[in-house]
Amino acid sequence: MYFYLIIALQAFCIYHVIKHRNPYYWIFLIFFIPLLGSVIYILTQVYNKRDADKITSGITNIINPTKKIRDLEKKLEFSETYQNRVNLADAYLEIGDNEKALKHYKDALEGNFQNDFYVIKNMIEAFTKIEDYKSVVTHAEHIKSHPEFVKSRTQFLYGLALEKEGKLEEAEENLKAIDVRFSFYNERLVYAQFLLNINKKVEAQSILESLISEGQYMTKPNKKIYGxxxxxxxxxxxxL
Known part of the structure; x- marks a missing residue:
């Protein structure tokens, strides 16, 4: 149990580093000196009295994600608000229960939030995971005029869904949007494969060469993630 607590503490601290864009040297400290590094990070970068409950809750959720679900279900039962339902849907999406996530997202949208970009974006993630590409296309059509849609993972998933639906020109147009240097590494690799599938070898080769070149300038943490x-x-x- 002690070992799992340390792992959970490390995971929470590394998540906090990435989320708050703190210097990456903290990841090395947390990784190589697990307990001491995590404690130092929390005391210097995270902890204050108001944050104490959040830290405890975050670690508990990593160890036992079903507890988070139960707590959010009770909260929704006590107060059936839009935000409480979305929070529960997010938690289901987090643990991979896409059907339940979609159910709660759909229920949330029945009110006055039919065009909530955040909810529809997460629904598109869930629809993609259950391979319901027609629904991905339908829901993406509702939010593609939103400024946050452009050059986003959501647009990438829309492009993949269009490919599955046989709309190759539209698919290419949307997949091309994520071809941005020093970002979207995984998605650009998929885009290169898509280009090869439609016999655009030169364009695919250019993307692959860019990825390889950019890989030489990655920080060590990014090399671990995208190596x-x-x-x-x-x-x-x-x-080729």
């Missing part, structure tokens, strides 16, 4: 993606890009380029 496999860059390696796959190299393999795919060598196979």
């Amino acid at each position: 496999a993606t860059i390696a796959d890009a190299k393999k795919l380029l060598e196979s």
